[in-house]
Amino acid sequence: MELTHFTRNGEAHMVDVGDKVISRRRAVAEGQIRMAASTLALIEQGGHKKGDVLGIARVAGIMGAKRTPDLVPLCHPLSLTRVAIDLELRHQDPAVYCRATVETSGRTGVEMEALCAVQVSLLTIYDMCKAVDRGMSMTDIRLLEKAGGQSGHWVREPDPGSS
Numbered sequence: 001m002e003l004t005h006f007t008r009n010g011e012a013h014m015v016d017v018g019d020k021v022i023s024r025r026r027a028v029a030e031g032q033i034r035m036a037a038s039t040l041a042l043i044e045q046g047g048h049k050k051g052d053v054l055g056i057a058r059v060a061g062i063m064g065a066k067r068t069p070d071l072v073p074l075c076h077p078l079s080l081t082r083v084a085i086d087l088e089l090r091h092q093d094p095a096v097y098c099r100a101t102v103e104t105s106g107r108t109g110v111e112m113e114a115l116c117a118v119q120v121s122l123l124t125i126y127d128m129c130k131a132v133d134r135g136m137s138m139t140d141i142r143l144l145e146k147a148g149g150q151s152g153h154w155v156r157e158p159d160p161g162s163s
Contacts, residue, residue: 017076020107025148027102029114031141032095033122039133040094043125054087054096057124061085064120065102065113075112078104083113085121096125099144111146 043053065083069075082103090097100117102110122138129136147153 017107020150022105022107023148024105025103025109026146027109027111027114027143028099028145029111029118029141029143030097030099031118031122031138032090032093032097033125033136033138034093034095035129035136036133037091037094039129039136040089040091040096042132043096043129044089053125053128056128057087057096057098057121058085060124061098061100061117061121065100065110065117068113068116071116072112076108078106078108078110078113080104080110080113083117085117087121096122098122109146109149111143115141115143 046052062083062085064071066080069077080102082101084101086099086101088097088099098118098121100114100121102114102117104110118141119138122141126136126138143156145153145155
């Protein structure tokens, strides 16, 4: 195994994907933002004076996936065919859980787009709620699954002790 974004001389470069076969590609990522129970209650009740926190975070995540190559220097610009952002309130943590699914038909995968979508969704929640809870923490941001391309299908193994 080698790092593909470096030349033999150690210089950073954009990987040449021109000879790769076009295939359907999908990636799923997740993460969460932990917060005070009172902050989660504000989000749930829709009583936040900045508006619909989850709706805006969903749109922000979609925009983040679409703008990934503007943020991550060596990512290829991709024509995305689907971006889905699922947000779930988790009272036991308390947290908002985010799951992003991104798809394309292309020569390279969409893992970075899925991860970026999660991050931007969670950052948007932080931005909208920071006036009432600066102690929020984004955690467990990770790739869950990727499908398509030469390397095939990959699924994250469950964490030990998880159900």
